[in-house]
Structures are given as structure tokens and as C-alpha cells.
Amino acid sequence: MVRLEQVSLRYGDGPFVLRNLSFSLDPGSFHYVTGASGAGKTSLLRLITLAQRPSAGRVAVLGRDSASLNRHARAETRRRIGMVFQEFRLLDHQSVLDNVMLPMKLIGHTGPQVEHHVRELLSWVGLGDALEALPPTLSGGQQQRVAIARAVISRPNLLLADEPTGNVDDRIAARLLYLFEELNRLGTTVLIATHNEHLIEQFKHPVIRLGEAPGRRAPAPAPPAADRPEGRREA
Amino acid sequence: MLFARPDIPLDQDASVRFMPWLIAFMVFLATLALTSLLVVESLVERWDRGLRAELTVQIPPPDGAAPPDVLQGLRQQRLDKVLNVLAATPGVLEAQELSQEAVGQLVEPWLGSNRAEVQAFLPNLLAVRIDPAETLDLPALQLALDRAVGGTQVDDHKRWLGALIRLARSVELGALVVLGLVAMAGAATVIFVTGASLAIHHPVIELLHLMGAEDRYIARQFQDHALRFSLRGGILGFAAAVGVIAIFAYLGEQVESAVIPRIELGMFDWAIVASVLLATCLLAMVTARCTVTRTLGTLQ
Numbered sequence: 001m002v003r004l005e006q007v008s009l010r011y012g013d014g015p016f017v018l019r020n021l022s023f024s025l026d027p028g029s030f031h032y033v034t035g036a037s038g039a040g041k042t043s044l045l046r047l048i049t050l051a052q053r054p055s056a057g058r059v060a061v062l063g064r065d066s067a068s069l070n071r072h073a074r075a076e077t078r079r080r081i082g083m084v085f086q087e088f089r090l091l092d093h094q095s096v097l098d099n100v101m102l103p104m105k106l107i108g109h110t111g112p113q114v115e116h117h118v119r120e121l122l123s124w125v126g127l128g129d130a131l132e133a134l135p136p137t138l139s140g141g142q143q144q145r146v147a148i149a150r151a152v153i154s155r156p157n158l159l160l161a162d163e164p165t166g167n168v169d170d171r172i173a174a175r176l177l178y179l180f181e182e183l184n185r186l187g188t189t190v191l192i193a194t195h196n197e198h199l200i201e202q203f204k205h206p207v208i209r210l211g212e213a214p215g216r217r218a219p220a221p222a223p224p225a226a227d228r229p230e231g232r233r234e235a
Numbered sequence: 236m237l238f239a240r241p242d243i244p245l246d247q248d249a250s251v252r253f254m255p256w257l258i259a260f261m262v263f264l265a266t267l268a269l270t271s272l273l274v275v276e277s278l279v280e281r282w283d284r285g286l287r288a289e290l291t292v293q294i295p296p297p298d299g300a301a302p303p304d305v306l307q308g309l310r311q312q313r314l315d316k317v318l319n320v321l322a323a324t325p326g327v328l329e330a331q332e333l334s335q336e337a338v339g340q341l342v343e344p345w346l347g348s349n350r351a352e353v354q355a356f357l358p359n360l361l362a363v364r365i366d367p368a369e370t371l372d373l374p375a376l377q378l379a380l381d382r383a384v385g386g387t388q389v390d391d392h393k394r395w396l397g398a399l400i401r402l403a404r405s406v407e408l409g410a411l412v413v414l415g416l417v418a419m420a421g422a423a424t425v426i427f428v429t430g431a432s433l434a435i436h437h438p439v440i441e442l443l444h445l446m447g448a449e450d451r452y453i454a455r456q457f458q459d460h461a462l463r464f465s466l467r468g469g470i471l472g473f474a475a476a477v478g479v480i481a482i483f484a485y486l487g488e489q490v491e492s493a494v495i496p497r498i499e500l501g502m503f504d505w506a507i508v509a510s511v512l513l514a515t516c517l518l519a520m521v522t523a524r525c526t527v528t529r530t531l532g533t534l535q
């Protein structure tokens with residue numbers, strides 16, 4: 001589903017954010033990726049969404065080598081990935097409903113049936129009465145749930161969530177994790193970046209740990225930063 | 236739904252405020268230019284059609300002083316000779332003498348209305364209807380007529396018609412140039428506005444790309460946006476132009492003149508004029524679309 005081989009990443013001439021990272025996520029697996037702030041969690045997800053090219057190594061997503069994808073194939077691949085951005089990235093001028101409809105529009109599925117489905121999902125994440133609200137009028141936690149709804153609505157093959165519970169209380173966080181697990185049960189491969197150890201304790205899944213902040217990283221060629229190379233199969 | 240709710244908030248751009256007015260102005264100009272082109276064209280065609288089927292034969296008055304009744308007899312003789320020649324010419328359908336009254340009226344603006352004095356100098360004029368299907372040998376006819384009555388002239392109006400048609404053609408050319416310039420200016424404006432808009436909305440476009448939107452999905456939104464503002468502006472400009480044309484047409488009706496062009500357009504011509512609106516919208520849409528696709532295509 002996702003495979004990284006000896007992947008290194010640095011921005012420009014800056015320090016290496018990721019160094020010789022190798023792991024793979026099997027179809028239907030559920031992983032966390034953790035690490036201190038600045039450890040490169042978001043950068044790793046950007047590699048997988050093909051938003052960033054690795055400085056070295058190979059990244060394969062949904063069975064295709066990222067370097068070989070042309071513009072069209074990359075778009076096609078991305079439509080099969082659900083992404084929850086750390087900073088949400090909602091369309092501020094569109095209602096919550098329209099925001100969540102967007103991935104469906106991109107895959108060409110619209111209509112009353114789909115809209116019904118969207119409403120259901122939104123009530124499930126507790127936004128049933130905010131359907132017509134504009135994102136800037138919502139709280140951080142509410143916006144986060146819109147972002148999550150948007151990422152899962154199209155039942156992607158791969159779900160990437162960057163700190164998806166950073167702005168909600170534990171009860172809602174648990175509810176969102178149930179949502180991810182439900183999606184995972186239906187076949188979606190899940191990768192969640194978080195530093196919420198509490199959550200990792202509560203919902204047990206394999207963890208990929210990224211090294212300490214790059215500034216303090218030893219100059220010696222470090223071993224692969226993931227503590228679980230060749231991602232484990234789910235229990 | 237004619238327009239899907241756009242993902243890119245293009246209707247918040249500053250261009251939304253001025254683009255319709257700019258388009259309105261351009262459509263106004265283009266519509267007037269095209270209408271004048273069509274009016275002139277139909278005028279040329281009418282002249283041509285009318286005059287191709289007609290010749291004027293001018294028989295000079297007999298020389299010398301003689302009592303009026305003798306002169307009158309001479310005129311009649313000469314007239315008959317000419318009529319005989321014409322009757323023997325293939326392609327001539329009918330020759331009709333313009334009465335001396337009528338000829339007098341024709342020259343009245345220049346020579347005054349003192350008929351008796353002037354009459355002696357007036358030529359006899361024949362209006363000759365010819366079969367436009369047959370090619371008349373004009374030089375041969377001229378020769379034959381001159382032989383019958385010295386000094387007789389055939390005029391097929393080509394000379395002054397030629398000048399008029401040249402004038403008309405230059406008016407048409409001017410209209411075409413205006414049309415071309417307006418189209419170019421319009422396209423350039425759309426390219427500029429679309430480029431600016433792409434820069435303003437870069438974050439949203441980036442997000443759409445990250446979510447797997449194809450370039451054509453994004454281009455479609457710009458295209459719809461272009462359709463919206465060009466339609467709004469186009470209808471305004473078109474209505475204004477039709478109003479102006481109607482005023483000219485009304486003023487033209489008030490003046491009884493064969494020279495001032497009447498605005499007489501058929502259904503087909505109106506369809507062409509209305510196509511300015513269609514062409515404007517198409518041009519704006521295609522330009523916006525191409526600008527977006529080209530710009531996005533250059534992003535690695």
C-alpha cells in the first residue's frame with residue numbers, strides 16, 4: 001500500500017528531516033507515526049501524498065512508484081487517499097456540507113444519495129446542526145471534525161491523518177478513533193500522525209517512531225528512524 | 236445546475252466588479268462594428284443588384300439654333316435611331332425614355348428651374364433594363380450607338396458605383412479591424428485577470444491538487460467564472476448597442492433619401508449580430524480555460 005525505501009528528506013540545504021527511513025504499510029493495516037514536534041511527521045505524510053519529493057530513496061504509494069507518476073496519475077492516486085491536514089485546510093467560503101462533499105465531486109459522485117450520506121457522517125461526528133455553517137465560524141475542534149469527515153467520506157484506500165485529535169477532548173478523540181477503526185475494518189489502510197501517547201495506549205496499533213528533532217540529531221549516519229521497520233501486520 | 240458552487244472563491248475577486256463593465260464596453264463596440272459592416276454590405280448588394288440590371292443612355296441634344304418644334308422633331312429622330320439600335324441588341328429588355336420633365340428635375344438643383352432656357356441643353360435620357368443573366372457587350376453597344384447618333388453615351392454606373400463600393404469596403408475593413416482589436420483586447424484582459432486570480436487563489440488550488448483534482452477540474456471553475464462575467468457584461472453591452480442601433484434606424488427612417496443607408500437587416504443578419512454575445516462568452520471561456528491549463532501545466 002505504502003512503501004518507503006531508504007528515504008531521506010531535507011528542505012533545500014537545511015538539515016535532514018528524515019534520514020534513511022524504510023518501512024511499508026500493508027493493505028488494511030493501521031499505524032501511528034509519532035515523534036517530537038519537528039521530527040518530520042508532517043513531512044512524512046507529505047511524501048506519501050506526493051506533495052513532496054524525497055531527497056533520496058524511493059516512495060511507492062498504492063502500488064506505484066512516486067517518481068514514475070505523471071500529473072494525471074498523481075491526481076488519480078491522490079483521489080484514493082484521504083488526508084486530514086494538521087491545519088485542516090478547509091474552504092472558508094463554503095459550507096461544512098460543501099466542504100465534505102468536495103472529495104465526492106472530485107471522484108464524480110454527487111446527487112441526493114451522496115448528500116444524504118454526507119449529512120449522516122456529519123451528524124455522527126457531532127456536526128449535525130452545523131451543516132450550513134462556514135468553517136471560520138466554527139471552533140478548532142469542530143473544524144478538525146469537518147476535516148476528518150472530508151477525509152473519510154469517499155472511503156479512500158489510504159487515510160492519512162495529521163494530528164487528527166489535537167483540538168478535541170478525549171471523549172470526541174475516542175469517537176474519532178472509532179471512526180478510523182471502522183473505516184480500517186472496511187479495508188482502508190490508516191496512518192495517523194500523533195504525539196498523543198494516551199491515545200496510542202488506548203487504541204493499540206503499531207507505531208512508527210521518528211527520531212528526535214533534527215537540530216539535535218547526531219551527525220553520524222543514523223539507522224532508520226522508524227522503530228518498526230517493515231511495518232507490522234495488524235494484530 | 237448551470238453553475239456548480241465553485242470551490243475556488245472567484246466571485247470574491249476584485250475583477251468581478253470591473254470585468255462585466257469592460258466586457259459590456261467591448262461587446263457594445265463589437266456589436267456596433269458588426270452591425271455597420273452588415274448594413275454596408277447589404278447596401279452594396281442592393282446597389283449592385285439594382286444597377287447591374289440597368290444602363291443609362293444619354294443622347295446629346297441636337298446642335299444649332301432652330302425653332303423649338305424643329306428641334307423637337309430632331310430629338311425624336313435621334314431618339315428613334317437609338318431605340319432601334321437598342322432593340323436590336325441582345326440582352327436589352329426594355330428602354331424607357333425619361334420625360335424631359337424628369338430630366339429637368341434631375342438637374343434642377345444645379346441649373347435652376349427655368350425650364351425653357353435650360354431645356355435646349357438637356358440631353359435625352361433612356362433608362363435601359365437589361366437581362367442580368369446575359370453578358371452585354373458594352374463597348375460594342377457604345378460603338379453602335381455612337382455610330383447611330385454621334386456623342387451618345389452609355390453609362391453602366393460602374394464608375395461611381397466602383398467608388399462607392401471602394402468606400403463601403405473600407406468602412407467594412409474598419410469594422411473588421413475594430414472587431415479584431417476588441418477580441419484581442421478582450422482575450423488579453425481575460426488572460427491577465429485569470430493569471431492574477433490563479434496567484435490569489437494559489438492556496439485553494441494547491442489544496443484541490445492535493446485532494447486529487449485534475450487541472451481540467453480547476454480550469455472548469457475559471458471557465459464557468461469567465462462565462463458568468465462575460466454573460467453579465469455581454470448582455471448589458473449588447474442591449475446598449477441594440478438601443479443605439481434602434482435609434483439610428485429610427486433616425487434613418489425619418490430621412491427620405493436613397494443615399495443614406497437604411498438599417499435593413501434580415502433575420503440572418505440579426506442572428507450574426509447576436510452571435511457577438513455568444514462569441515464573447517466562448518472567447519472568455521476558452522481563454523480562461525487555456526490560461527489555467529497552461530499555467531498549471533508548468534507547475535512541475
Ligand SMILES: Nc1ncnc2c1ncn2[C@@H]1O[C@H](COP(=O)(O)OP(=O)(O)OP(=O)(O)O)[C@@H](O)[C@H]1O
Nearest residue numbers: 011017035036037038039040041042043044086214
Ligand atoms: N516547507 C518547509 N520548508 C523548510 N523546512 C520545513 C518545511 N516544512 C517543514 N520543515 C522543517 O522540517 C522539520 C520537520 O517539520 P514537520 O512539519 O514535518 O514536523 P512535525 O513532526 O510535523 O512537527 P509537529 O509535531 O510540530 O507538527 C522542521 O524542522 C521544519 O522546520
Ligand SMILES: [Mg+2]
Nearest residue numbers: 041042086162
Ligand atoms: Mg506536523
